[in-house]
Structure formats: structure tokens, C-alpha cells
Amino acid sequence: MEKPEVVDVKEEADFQLVDENKVDWKGRRALKFKYGGMCASVLILAMIGFENLGTFSLAVNSVPYFSGIMHYSIPDAANMLTNYMGTGYILAIPVAVLADTWIGRYRSVLISGVFEFVGLALLTAQAHYPSLKPPLCNIYDITAHCKTPSGGQEALLFIGLYLLAFGTAGVKAALPSHGADQFDEKDPREERRMSTFFNTLLLAICFGGAVSLTFIVWIQINKGWDWGFGIGTIAIFLGIVIFAAGLPLYRFRVGQGTNAFNEIIQVYVAAIRNRNLPLPEDPTELYEIEQDKEAAEEIEFLPHRDTLRFLDRAAIQIKHGVQSEKPSSPWKLCRVTQVENAKIVLGMIPIFCCTIIMTLCLAQLQTFSIQQGYTMDTTFTKHFHIPPASLPIIPVSFLIIIVPIYDFIFVPVMRKITGIPTGVTHLQRIGVGLVLSCISMAVASVIEVKRKRVARDNNMLDAVPILMPPLPISTFWLSFQYFIFGIADMFTYVGLLQFFYSEAPKGLKSTSTCFLWSSMALGYFASTIVVKSVNGATKHITSSGGWLAGNNINRNHLNLFYLFLSIVSLINFFIYLLVSMRYKYRSQSPLVPGGNSKK
CATH class of the missing domain: 1.20.1250.20 (MFS general substrate transporter like domains)
Known part of the structure; x- marks a missing residue:
């Protein structure tokens, strides 16, 4: 008779404190x-x-x-x-x-x-x-x-x-x-x-x-x-x-040697190759390697989900009698986990696209709002003026104040209400930021109307802004739009980092966080296109050759452009709502041996 295995209680407790990945x-x-x-x-x-x-x-x-x-x-x-x-x-x-x-x-x-x-x-x-x-x-x-x-x-x-x-x-x-x-x-x-x-x-x-x-x-x-x-x-x-x-x-x-990009591409190639094969009604018939203790340590396992079923064709096993065809090439047959990772990446793309508009709005605060600041009174104290290049300190200062309040007050309160460890889900956090960016653009439009009214009341509409004395209106009026966008920045961009990291396959963790930087890059590129398009569309209805044309910001229609961006941001938010409601978070439940999902 075999002796029962003696388990050290302390060793077992220590094992529970091990991060297995x-x-x-x-x-x-x-x-x-x-x-x-x-x-x-x-x-x-x-x-x-x-x-x-x-x-x-x-x-x-x-x-x-x-x-x-x-x-x-x-x-x-x-x-x-x-x-x-x-x-x-x-x-x-x-x-x-x-x-x-x-x-x-x-x-x-x-x-x-x-x-x-x-x-x-x-x-x-x-x-x-x-x-x-x-x-x-x-x-x-x-x-x-x-x-x-x-x-x-x-x-x-x-x-x-x-x-x-x-x-x-x-x-x-x-x-x-x-x-x-x-x-x-x-x-x-x-x-x-x-x-x-x-x-x-x-x-x-x-x-x-x-x-x-x-x-x-x-x-x-x-x-x-x-x-x-x-x-x-x-x-x-x-x-x-x-x-x-x-x-x-x-x-x-661990496990950073896998070429996760290659595995994602394999799924699409295999799905296209198997496009004429019928999908099995029982997902357990799809291909997955056997899960054992050693494989669980090195290989990721995900359960099958009933989304984006057309990609499941990459995991269809071709049967010859009773036996199933053994995988001859990963470009023809992929694991269920591999297919699920491809689904996750594909599902994140619409979320990624809906955040580009927010960076487009941010680009305006870094360009046109700086131009507004050049025309306004930058006096901070009697003997100190804010350098124009330092105007972005306004939203940065707000974030320094807001982030601790969010983390130490808002998150614990919301955690008690929702039961979610992060207070709200990542997608909810992103959505709040998108709404706030829309509000920020609306506020920016109102502030620009006020700034131009001051210029008109002081007969300074036709003066060249860079050569004229500052308008008798403080640059701190811009802090309203910066304050709101600063909160939006905290919600959306940090939420995106968390969302991409937590949802991405193990082999694409760093790459997934680059979705944020890619979104910002596309937003900046889109800003150039939008500004030129708006000028082209409005050149015949304004004397200056477009809402944003010319060097005299006092004669431009920046307020209308901000209002336009606010409306576009609102439409983008409703699209985001539809996309996020359809998104299914990745499951953390492991597969049981044999590749079947836990029900």
C-alpha cells in the first residue's frame, strides 16, 4: 500500500501566494x-x-x-x-x-x-x-x-x-x-x-x-x-x-517566445481555407490540444465563446471515418484558444477606432487653444506670466489633483456599489471619458464665443494677434475646457491601457498597450485631414477662405469648429455604446482536459 503524500501546510500556503504566470x-x-x-x-x-x-x-x-x-x-x-x-x-x-x-x-x-x-x-x-x-x-x-x-x-x-x-x-x-x-x-x-x-x-x-x-x-x-x-x-x-x-x-x-502575431494571422488564413466546411453544432468537436499540468504552465487555454463564429472554421477537424485528421500545419488547423485570441483582438478593434475622435479633439487643445492663449492675458501674478509653451501645464495640474481623488475616493465608493474591483468596468470608464471630451468641446466653443466678444468690444478683431497687446480676458478661461478634458483623459486613456492589457493574449501584452499610442497617432493625423476638409468645405461661405483659414484667429470661426467636433464626438459616443454593449470580455475560466469548455 502506497503511503499518502504528506503536504506541508506552510508550503501549500506559500504556493497559494505564487503568481503562476x-x-x-x-x-x-x-x-x-x-x-x-x-x-x-x-x-x-x-x-x-x-x-x-x-x-x-x-x-x-x-x-x-x-x-x-x-x-x-x-x-x-x-x-x-x-x-x-x-x-x-x-x-x-x-x-x-x-x-x-x-x-x-x-x-x-x-x-x-x-x-x-x-x-x-x-x-x-x-x-x-x-x-x-x-x-x-x-x-x-x-x-x-x-x-x-x-x-x-x-x-x-x-x-x-x-x-x-x-x-x-x-x-x-x-x-x-x-x-x-x-x-x-x-x-x-x-x-x-x-x-x-x-x-x-x-x-x-x-x-x-x-x-x-x-x-x-x-x-x-x-x-x-x-x-x-x-x-x-x-x-x-x-x-x-x-x-x-x-x-x-x-x-x-513567462512564455514570451511565442510569436502571437503569427498565430493570429494563422487563424484568419485557416478560416479562409476552411470557409466551405460546415461548423459543428457542438463546439467541443473543434480542435484543442489536451491540457495537462505541464502544458497549463506554458500554454494558454481559453474556453470557446459563441461570438464571431466564422473564425471557428480555423479549428474545424476534418474527419476520416472515426479518426480526426491530425494537424499537419497551423495554417490549416488552429487550436480553440488560438481562435479565441484572434476573436479578442478583432473584438477590440472597434473599441480602438472609437477613441480616435477623442485624440482628434485633444489635438485642437494643443494647437488652436494655444493660439487662443497667445491672444489672452497670461498674467498669473503681478510679476509672473505663463510662457505660451507652458500653457499645457493647466490640464496637467488638474490631472495631478484629480487622479488621487479618483483612485482613493471614487474607486472605493464605486467598488462597494458595483462589486467590481476597479470600481467600474474598463469599457464604462472609456465611455465616461468620451462623453466628457464631447462636453469639453462644447465648453471650448462657448469660451471662444466669449473671447471673440471681448475682441469685438475692444475693436481688436482686425488686429494681428501676435503683434497686438493681449485681450483684456484672462487665459485661465481656457482652464474650463482643459479641466473637463483632463478628467476625460484620465478616464479614457488610462481605461484603454487597462482594457488592452487585461484583454490581450499573453503574447501580445506590450503590443496591446500600443493600441493607445496608435489611436493617438491616428487622431493627430485625422486632425490635419479634418482641419483641411473643414476649410475646404467652408471656404465659399466665409470671407477668410474657411472657418480656420488665415492668421487672424479673431476673424476665424473656431467656435463653430469646436461645436462641430462636439457633435461628432457625441455621434462617436453613441457608436461606442453599440460597440461596447456587444463586446464580451474574455473568460478567465480554464478548459477542462480534452479541450472542452466548462459550462
Whole structure:
């Protein structure tokens, strides 16, 4: 007679504290009380804060550097900025794929941080040494003949700039997912902490951005660009050191060697190949490998769902008598779990598309609202004026105040009401943000009407805004639209990060968070198209050649454009309602042996 297996109670209790999908830095199962959690995530938050401190000022204040120091024309300087930012968003996707399938998220962040450090160090050196930049010259003096950068100087500028763009893309791609890896999304307690992490991630970005928009911009303007770039370089170096020091504390997700993108494509190819085969009434007849203890550790298993059934054809087994055909190629026959992952990705795409309009609205607050601020009184105190490049500090300041209130007051109250660990579902959170962005555009339209009324009452409608004294109306009137959009930003963008991370297949966690950056990139591109289209559609009904044409914002019809965006946002929200109501969250219940779903 065999002796019964003796189970150590302490060992069993410790096993319950193991995150089964994560390992420590030595490849051992990660104990929850020893690895990961909020202690490890603090180092990750420090990294994103320092990284944002070092780079955010480039997004708002680099055009003066490109034009005033490097002697590019203002249109060329503006294009250099947009190309730099667009490259940073686009490169996040391939870097995320590398992070998920090859080098891992931790290494991706470190390598990307080094690229950022080197890129900004090159820009610092160029700004400091006269031989690496054109001679000083006033580009606003029409009689001056300012030399443009030489071939070597231009090469150094672009090498530094695009090394920085590549590094920024890598940090965006891998850092949020690596931070979320420090928590077990299947544990309700840790799911709440993960929600706190994503909220605090936004807070860290805001703190870094606030310092960059104020202190770094002031340094660049008053002490020199080399000092501004140099401080940013030091900030990135500190972020890398702090992040790297957390190696013994982090949890690392296992199974990153799978090419998840390849598996998704295989499902579509197999479904097309099997398009003429009849779907079985019983989903248990679809193909799935046997689940055993070892496979459960390394391979993801998902139950079948009755959605997007046309993809189920990828898992149809062709029977020859009693025997089923063994899978000869994954391009002809796919697992049920593989098909379910393809369904999840396809189901997330409509959600992704509905958030593009919100970024389109955000682009207006970063462009036209800044132009509004140039015409208004920027006095903060008797002896202090807000630099126009620092106007984005308004929504950032609001977010710094709002995020803790949301996480420590709103979420606990809603958790008691709804029973959901995060207070509200991810899709509900995104929806609230979309509604608020619509309201923000409506408020922006009302504020613009008030600003133009002040200009008309003071006979300043025909004055060139950049040459005239400021209107007797405070720039803080813009804070209303910024405040509402700041709350929308917190709800939608953080909600999107959580939604994409929690729903994505294990092999696409980093790539899924890049959906947010892709949405923002498409929103910015869409802004250019919409502005040109609106001008083209209204050029015959306005004297200025369109609602937004010309350099005189006082003669434009920006209020009508804001109202138009508010209506478009409202329509987009109703579409989102239909899409989100049809979406089914991924199931966390495992398959029973043999590939059958639990009923």
C-alpha cells in the first residue's frame, strides 16, 4: 500500500501566494509577497516620471530651437517636430512586438532608455559647442542672411533626435506592460492594485510633465538650450539607474517566445481555407490540444465563446471515418484558444477606432487653444506670466489633483456599489471619458464665443494677434475646457491601457498597450485631414477662405469648429455604446482536459 503524500501546510500556503504566470529574475516561480506588487512598481513609476521630465519639453518647445538656433524655417521646424512625434508613436508598435516575442519587456525598457540617453546627450553637445551648430543669427531680421546647418551638423541633429524618438517609443511600448506584470490580474486584490498602478502611472507622467513644462522650459529660455537638454539627459540617466536597480524585485511574465502575431494571422488564413466546411453544432468537436499540468504552465487555454463564429472554421477537424485528421500545419488547423485570441483582438478593434475622435479633439487643445492663449492675458501674478509653451501645464495640474481623488475616493465608493474591483468596468470608464471630451468641446466653443466678444468690444478683431497687446480676458478661461478634458483623459486613456492589457493574449501584452499610442497617432493625423476638409468645405461661405483659414484667429470661426467636433464626438459616443454593449470580455475560466469548455 502506497503511503499518502504528506503536504506541508506552510508550503501549500506559500504556493497559494505564487503568481503562476510570472517568474523572478532567476527564472523561479515568483512569490507574491516577495516579488512584484506596489513596491516594485514604484521604481517603474519613477522611471516614467524621470523619462517624461527629460523629454516632454521637446513636444512643446522644440520649434523655437529648430528655428532660432538651427535656423530652419518655421514650417520646416514644425514639420520636424510632428515627424519626430509621429515616429515615436509609430516605432512603439515594432518595439512592442520585439518586447513580447524576443527580448522581453525589462530589457526593452533598459535598451530604449539607453537610446534616449544617448540621443539627448548628442542634442546637449550640439547645443553647447558652437562648432556643432550654425553661427548665431536673428532669423526674424529680414536683412540677415542666416546660415543653415552644414551636412555634418544636420546629421548630428537628426541622429540625436531619432535616437531619442526610438528610445521614447520603446519606453512607451514596454514600460506600462512591465508595470502591470507586477500584479496578478486573476487575483481580485491584485487587480485593484493594478488599477491603482495605471492611475498612478498617469500621475507620474503628469508630475514629470509638469516639471518639464515649467522648470525645463524656463531653463531653456533663460539659461540656454544646452542646460535644458543637459538636465533632461541627467533625468533620463537617473530613471534608467532606478529602474535597473529593481531587477531583484520584479516579476517577469513567462512564455514570451511565442510569436502571437503569427498565430493570429494563422487563424484568419485557416478560416479562409476552411470557409466551405460546415461548423459543428457542438463546439467541443473543434480542435484543442489536451491540457495537462505541464502544458497549463506554458500554454494558454481559453474556453470557446459563441461570438464571431466564422473564425471557428480555423479549428474545424476534418474527419476520416472515426479518426480526426491530425494537424499537419497551423495554417490549416488552429487550436480553440488560438481562435479565441484572434476573436479578442478583432473584438477590440472597434473599441480602438472609437477613441480616435477623442485624440482628434485633444489635438485642437494643443494647437488652436494655444493660439487662443497667445491672444489672452497670461498674467498669473503681478510679476509672473505663463510662457505660451507652458500653457499645457493647466490640464496637467488638474490631472495631478484629480487622479488621487479618483483612485482613493471614487474607486472605493464605486467598488462597494458595483462589486467590481476597479470600481467600474474598463469599457464604462472609456465611455465616461468620451462623453466628457464631447462636453469639453462644447465648453471650448462657448469660451471662444466669449473671447471673440471681448475682441469685438475692444475693436481688436482686425488686429494681428501676435503683434497686438493681449485681450483684456484672462487665459485661465481656457482652464474650463482643459479641466473637463483632463478628467476625460484620465478616464479614457488610462481605461484603454487597462482594457488592452487585461484583454490581450499573453503574447501580445506590450503590443496591446500600443493600441493607445496608435489611436493617438491616428487622431493627430485625422486632425490635419479634418482641419483641411473643414476649410475646404467652408471656404465659399466665409470671407477668410474657411472657418480656420488665415492668421487672424479673431476673424476665424473656431467656435463653430469646436461645436462641430462636439457633435461628432457625441455621434462617436453613441457608436461606442453599440460597440461596447456587444463586446464580451474574455473568460478567465480554464478548459477542462480534452479541450472542452466548462459550462
